[in-house]
Each structure stands twice: as C-alpha cells, then as structure tokens.
Amino acid sequence: DSGVTQTPKHLITATGQRVTLRCSPRSGDLSVYWYQQSLDQGLQFLIQYYNGEERAKGNILERFSAQQFPDLHSELNLSSLELGDSALYFCASSGQLQNTEAFFGQGTRLTVV
C-alpha cells in the first residue's frame, strides 16, 4: 500500500460527459502529480500541484483541469469526454525535494463509450 488513494477505481461514461477523479496523497506530502497512461502507452505527465498551487503543467488538454484543496487532496476534472480519453489515470504524491521518492496510487481506469 503506497498510502496514495485514488477513487473511483473504475469509471465508465459516455462521450461528451464530465467526470471527476479524486486523489488523496500520502500523509505529509505536499506535492500531487497526475499522469495519463493510454493502452500500451507510456506515462504522460499532466499536471502538478504543490500545497494548493499549480507548479508544473505537461500535456494536459484544455478540456481537463485540476485543483488541490486545503486538505491537500486533489481532483482531476475531465470534460467533453472523447473515446481517446479512455486510459488509466494515476496520481502520485511526494515531498518537495528531488531526493525524495514519489508514491503512486493504483489508478482510475476510465472507459469512454
């Protein structure tokens, strides 16, 4: 158990819909990262938050947004969903220094039909 909790584990929704993925980081970790992994693809960095503020942005579509709340949990909002958005979405948390490890959740598998 990494200590990072993601909900829901599975999500099936229709094209055009909006969903929210939730991540609770490890206790004490201020940084949260979101990644997308499509079938047989690599892990694509989407966005990072540090103590409530956006710190880095990767290949995140404009239809996607995220936020980190005062209790440090984070949500990734995906809207106007397309078939190609079907993927595993992972959340990770870590301390702020580059010599600390990151811990990943088990992911949310999103299927858009």
Next chain:
Amino acid sequence: DAKTTQPNSMESNEEEPVHLPCNHSTISGTDYIHWYRQLPSQGPEYVIHGLTSNVNNRMASLAIAEDRKSSTLILHRATLRDAAVYYCILRVDFGNEKLTFGTGTRLTIIP
C-alpha cells in the same frame, strides 16, 4: 527535461542477477537518478534513487558511474515477481521535480 536512454527489453533467468543499464549523458550536477518499476495493471512503484554514490536497499542496488553519465540498476536475484517495466528517471531541481517517464525497459523473467 534531461533525457535517459534504456534498452527496450531484456530477459533474465529466474534466481539470476539482473543488470539494467541507463544512459543519461546530459545529467546536471544536482539531478537525482531515480528508478521506478510498473507491474502490469498497477501504478509505478519506487525502487531506488541516488546522486553520486552507489546505493543499496532491500529491493535493489544502484551503481552510478563516476562521471554520472550512466547508471545500472541491479536486482541481485530475480524472481518472477520482478517482471515489470523499469524506468530510469532524472529528477531535477526544486520547482521542476516532476518525474518524466520514458519508454523504460520491459524485463522478462524466464522460469
């Protein structure tokens, strides 16, 4: 982002040591070398990290070249549960410390 190069795939026999190489010729002085692995249908799992000196933990050892342009992850006695994709990643300065995953090395363990 600083880039790493790894072989696409490797095979090893069960209970034999495994040496997974990684080249990072553009590494800067403050970049940490991190290794993660991803088992099928699971999130990535931290393995080990280091800066300059060789590192050991319960999972593996990390051997870092003196010029830091390459490193090797060593699994001392591979088991079937070690079959995974292994990622070598450079974690850069504070403020840009996200982990950028490449394609990694797919390790197959032969019983």
